Amino acid sequence: MLNKYIAICLLGLTISCKTQKQPELTAKTTVVTTSPKADFTLAFGSCNKQDEVNLLWDDILKTNPDVWVWGGDNIYADTDNMRRLRAMYAQQNAVKGYQNLKAKVPVIGTWDDHDYGLNDGGVDFDKKKESQQEFLDFMDVGKNDPRRTQEGVYTTHTYNTPQGSIKILVLDTRYFRTDLTLDTETKKRTIPNDYGVGTILGTTQWNWLTEELKNSTADFNILVSSIQILSNEHGFETWGNFPHEVDKLEKLIVDSKAKGVIILSGDRHISEFSKTEIAGVDYPLVDFTSSGLTHTYTKFNGEPNPFRVGDVVFTKSFGLIKFNFKTKEAQMQMIGNDLKVMGELHQTY
Template sequence: MKKTAFLSLLLGTALAACRTPKTETASSDRQKPITTIAFGSCSHQKRPTPLWDDIVAQKPDVWIWLGDNIYGDSESMDTLKAKYEKQKANPGYAQLRQSTKIIGIWDDHDYGVNDGGKEYPRRKESQQLLLDFLDVPANDPLRKQEGAYSAHVYGPKGQRVKVILLDGRYFRDPLKTENKINVPDPSGDILGEAQWQWLERQLTNSDADVHVIGCGIQFLANDHIYEKWGNFPTARQRLLALLGKTKPKGAILISGDRHMAEVSKTSVPGLGYDLYDITSSGLTHVSKPREETNNLRVGPVIFELNYGHFTINWNEKPLTVTARINGDNQATYLTQEIRF
């Protein structure tokens, strides 16, 4: 083989390797450790947005959308697109986009239908609009994937964070109701088998030191009548059992949807530390204060506009994450130390 042909072959092989799609993560930045993550949900594109300046001031390394990123509720993709564009043009959010990595997942209103699941007929088209909103490149494997779930790795080994965002809409079975009230459906599923297998791969032998696992609906709170993982108890137990089996370091759950904020905690056999679900909702509107039972709740319920914030304390032994529910004018409504 001539030298020029050999060099051309090497160059072609290298370029092909560079073009090989990433199938396990949507993004990866393994150089610099991250210490702060902010997250939130329920942002109506027509309402005032007083929290963006507070969030920008925190200088988070990553911002995570947890669903209801717009209130679309339509089978018209033109309608959803216009609402996403309005949200994206918000000056405060535009400032955050310039300074912070943005990732996210959807819930029902941005998916396209209230309380919807796999029965929504425009889910494929809607997924592309979500990825447009999140600035996912046109050639990213997420563009061809069924479902909007993704994983993102940040930081070097020893200070590595993996964010796993679960799609609780695209594959979810319809809710079971009685007298228009949600009731548990042990035979129903949330993630779909392809996403379950993907999740197990993400958790098995992961070298991350902190695993942030997000979904639009609450994982742990199980006493209320609204949407939750508990509507599908077999799926909820499968998730907890998977965490106990794979034993990821530093797992924390995050969720939105509820138009209030709270912290829930449970113990998972085999996990070795308490599992928390930090619920943050909403960015533009919240429910009126009320009593609501949650036997797993730690601390108060917050009925103020809010966002979630994590500080990862890498120098502490054992590793500690400080979770906060923050609000307007730099308010902090709740602080929870999570130790692993």
């Protein structure tokens, strides 16, 4: 799959800035096309129950991706029993469609709460070290990889092509995430912490991310977060529950001068595009949420998101991004069964 270029996987992270053009958004149900061939194609998704049929594996393979990125909740385990967790990962690995994808496409990614082992779990999960090793086994991570000895599954993958390079920055929003503030007054589950209270990434991961962003030379820097970063009013898990962490990330994007930052997120059982302008960055920051693969929020009837662009999709789908290094364009698509395009956003960087 990667015979046209060399893929280099490093431990590190990066993010970026460049030229802004108003994005073109179209919501449609046409069939995705694969020509002209993109310089690099990334497919991603989240919220995948290992004991439910996933009709999208063949569609994902047909888009000819250069990499598949798990966005979290890759299985639904919710257990602190490592034998049970291992068996559920094995069940997912036995899925024929997923086996076909793995045989042809590199697989990378992060976890979220249900494969981490505890619903809405964070730093206090007492089996997180053991769970990390099971996750790394599932991801076929080598025994000498730094993730085998570090705390947390964060890492960087850099893909160099003759046309340009992409750095995929995989975050861990579970291992270090401190307590949430529960909402005791409304029907929402959580409310934002007091400003400055708590962390999502933790000190070590923040230091790593800072160095990776400041030293990035990639044309595009893809930030993988299992939970949404921009949408912040729905009452579920989001970086918005730690507003100072959002501000810190945006400042880092500005200061790093990294190019072409795009956020990938999942968790929500809906798909949507969110976008914000950041002073000091000459393109909008897009948070592309793709969720879920086997089940969705079918009773969705609306929720606030001040950053939303276009419509919410609550049909089973995966995310696809086609990159053109010459034009600095990212073509982002929400793809459903039979390659139907249900949402699309084009952005030039």
